[in-house]
Amino acid sequence: MNDKKWIITGLVVFLIIVLFPFWYNRGKAVPPPEIKLTDKAKAAKECVLSKEYMKAEHMQILDLWREVVVREGQRIYTNPKGKSFVMSLSNTCLDCHSNKADFCDKCHNYASVRPYCWDCHIEPPKEKS
């Protein structure tokens, strides 16, 4: 039982290391991202499905679209309100949300998710400003 002091020191060092991030960031909350809508998106009022659904589940619908377009060759999506869309990330989603940096990237960066869509799919050309 002579190792007591080493064990205690070890534990303290361990705790300091583990808790350091919490201590370091205490009281600092990163403000949630504010996304900007393009005029076109504002004018459309509603996305393919409700805003709440799209906010939380857009990846599900993108996954469904990719599956049916590529593998089943079905390209038209008609939402419950009867409005039809061509299922295309670059040509439909980004037609309205042409401000990828202020829309997609804002939340993705905040949540630290890195979708690899853009390795192949083409972003709309940057608006000159």
Added chain:
Amino acid sequence: MDTSRRRVLQLLGLSAAALSAPPVLDALAAGPPAAEPKIGTAKEALTAKQWAMVIDTRQFKKEDDVLPLIEACHKIHNVPKIDFKRWEIKWIWSTHFEHAFTGTTSTRFISEEIAHRPFLVLCNHCENPPCVRACPTKATFKRPSDGIVMMDFHRCIGCRFCMAACPFGARSFNYRDPRPFVKETNQLFPTRMKGVVEKCNFCNERLAEGKLPACVEASAGKLKFGDLFDEKSEVRELIKTNFTIRRKVNLGTEPAVYYIV
């Protein structure tokens, strides 16, 4: 608390009864939207049981005759132009008779004219495609609806088994990030990324909009496209009324690209 077996069973039964009461069931079953979204194809989409192409090679005399067709395909599909042979990517290209038809017909002592004629080659969208059997991820698959041998780039892991399996060299591998090699990007079509295989897709994205493949459109009638399994189709008529050959039929892949020689 003394929880006997009997008590647990009673509780289980009760909760099952409670859960199956109509309001609870309704609340559980109610997904977000009430009406179901529908998925389908556009009205103008072109359909077939097995798409096929007939190439009238008699109308191609020199390299200049095929270049616009290759250009049309590669431009709309963002196919990179890489000069270094090993990294080259091609969906459709031209070759000599002896290369296109080795093992199909005799290539000895053929006429000068045929020896110099450019022969367009591309993926044959085989009826019995060995590339599909080789693909471990089903990234390459034969679409049951119209026979197009498709690639799902999302799934391709770049193992290149399909390239080893394809007897026609119809597939190319992206050794490099292709983007810097695409001069003018077509915004409407994706590019590929480093590490995936690509090939001709029979322009399925155009068929879905009611348009013929880009190479067919650019050929001014020298290429015909249609349903092989519809005996009244133009391609069937051409095959019936002309002598046609296909590449390496002895291998049994049943290529769907026919050549009038």
